[in-house]
Amino acid sequence: MDTPRSNLPVATAGSAPASWQQRAAALREWVAYVLDGDLARVHPADRGRMMEWQEVRTRSAMLHLFQMLAVLATVKVALVMAGAWPVAAPPLLYAGALFVLLGALAVFQLGRSRGTDALTATLFVLALLVVLVDVPGGDLAHPGVTLACLVLLPAVGVPLLVRRHTALLLGAFCIAVVGIYLLLIPQLRVQWLNVLLYLAVALVAGFKLRRARSNMSVGHLRTVESALLRANTDALTGLLNRRGWLSAARARLDAMRRDGGTACLLFIDLDHFKRFNDTHGHEAGDLALQRTGRAIRARLDGRSIAARIGGEEFVCLLPDVSLHDARRLAERLQRDLGGDTPPITFSAGLAWHRPGETLSQLMARGDRAMYKAKRAGRDRVMQDAA
Numbered sequence: 001m002d003t004p005r006s007n008l009p010v011a012t013a014g015s016a017p018a019s020w021q022q023r024a025a026a027l028r029e030w031v032a033y034v035l036d037g038d039l040a041r042v043h044p045a046d047r048g049r050m051m052e053w054q055e056v057r058t059r060s061a062m063l064h065l066f067q068m069l070a071v072l073a074t075v076k077v078a079l080v081m082a083g084a085w086p087v088a089a090p091p092l093l094y095a096g097a098l099f100v101l102l103g104a105l106a107v108f109q110l111g112r113s114r115g116t117d118a119l120t121a122t123l124f125v126l127a128l129l130v131v132l133v134d135v136p137g138g139d140l141a142h143p144g145v146t147l148a149c150l151v152l153l154p155a156v157g158v159p160l161l162v163r164r165h166t167a168l169l170l171g172a173f174c175i176a177v178v179g180i181y182l183l184l185i186p187q188l189r190v191q192w193l194n195v196l197l198y199l200a201v202a203l204v205a206g207f208k209l210r211r212a213r214s215n216m217s218v219g220h221l222r223t224v225e226s227a228l229l230r231a232n233t234d235a236l237t238g239l240l241n242r243r244g245w246l247s248a249a250r251a252r253l254d255a256m257r258r259d260g261g262t263a264c265l266l267f268i269d270l271d272h273f274k275r276f277n278d279t280h281g282h283e284a285g286d287l288a289l290q291r292t293g294r295a296i297r298a299r300l301d302g303r304s305i306a307a308r309i310g311g312e313e314f315v316c317l318l319p320d321v322s323l324h325d326a327r328r329l330a331e332r333l334q335r336d337l338g339g340d341t342p343p344i345t346f347s348a349g350l351a352w353h354r355p356g357e358t359l360s361q362l363m364a365r366g367d368r369a370m371y372k373a374k375r376a377g378r379d380r381v382m383q384d385a386a
């Protein structure tokens with residue numbers, strides 16, 4: 001049996017690219033295809049799933065971040081309580097612990113419902129402050145806190161947004177700035193190691209997050225992609241199935257309505273297929289369907305859409321093809337399949353798309369023309385009145 005192929009590109013399939021950047025690039029290509037490229041070939045329900053995927057991805061990144069910050073804050077509170085970490089203002093630390101609690105609640109919310117991104121972002125900033133409240137003086141308005149926040153936030157955020165080298169350069173720059181600043185202020189010197197430690201943790205966390213997000217994206221997209229392929233593809237022939245056809249052909253007609261253009265519908269029904277099965281066996285019948293699918297694919301250009309919409313029923317939408325050319329294409333197909341052993345014959349109906357006509361109306365006319373061909377003795381191509 002043929003490996004099912006569909007009209008969707010398989011950007012993320014094949015051998016796994018070496019680095020996560022390459023995987024992310026493949027991923028972006030695929031997302032661009034699905035979201036911006038030819039959405040015509042993706043069922044509207046899948047569009048919703050793609051959006052959902054993006055939301056899930058963002059949320060998961062936030063979850064990772066909160067987990068790490070919560071761990072940091074917990075360690076710190078434990079050290080303070082054990083007397084191993086002197087702080088100037090314990091009340092502020094306990095207030096910070098409250099923020100962590102709120103952060104944990106937000107994490108819980110993130111896992112459960114939508115629309116908590118603003119809350120989580122706020123809590124994220126507050127949790128960062130928690131890690132910094134022990135700057136001497138314990139004053140949140142202290143310039144050291146402000147500076148550290150200004151540095152830590154990009155230290156976490158930058159690796160998520162830019163390339164590794166740029167992030168490392170920026171990180172080194174931030175560390176240098178903080179180092180110089182802290183050396184210039186005597187009362188901050190005792191804390192500069194702490195701050196550098198946080199910076200290092202923040203940088204590592206940023207990279208880890210980026211990697212985790214990218215890995216998850218590739219894995220998740222592969223799943224979505226194969227689900228999309230399965231849902232829209234006929235497993236036997238690799239052409240679109242009825243679901244994929246309805247979505248793709250409707251979208252193509254919509255695009256024609258918007259941008260102009262014409263199309264022809266070709267409706268194909270294999271002749272006496274029951275007899276074919278009875279004579280040669282069901283397996284030979286399956287092979288005949290696959291051969292038909294291959295022959296159709298070989299004859300169509302990249303803009304045409306082809307599907308197996310029923311047992312031995314095939315349809316093709318041929319954009320910017322005249323009735324005359326569509327008939328020639330159908331006749332070539334007849335020759336392709338008739339020359340095989342055992343020969344396959346089919347009856348075909350042609351209908352030229354009328355302006356404003358829906359897909360069902362067009363298909364009904366194609367079907368009618370195909371039945372005319374059956375009634376006239378099969379193994380022929382008939383057309384509906386243009």
Ligand SMILES: Nc1nc2c(ncn2[C@@H]2O[C@H](COP(=O)(O)OP(=O)(O)OP(=O)(O)O)[C@@H](O)[C@H]2O)c(=O)[nH]1
Pocket residue numbers: 236269270271272273274275277281282283284285286289310311312374378
């Ligand atoms: N091998 C195989 N047979 C199939 C498949 N799907 C449908 N069929 C068979 O296709 C046959 C269709 O038979 P009919 O609808 O009576 O039509 P027909 O025998 O082709 O006769 P006409 O269309 O009038 O020429 C049935 O016997 C189905 O069992 C399939 O996936 N594989």
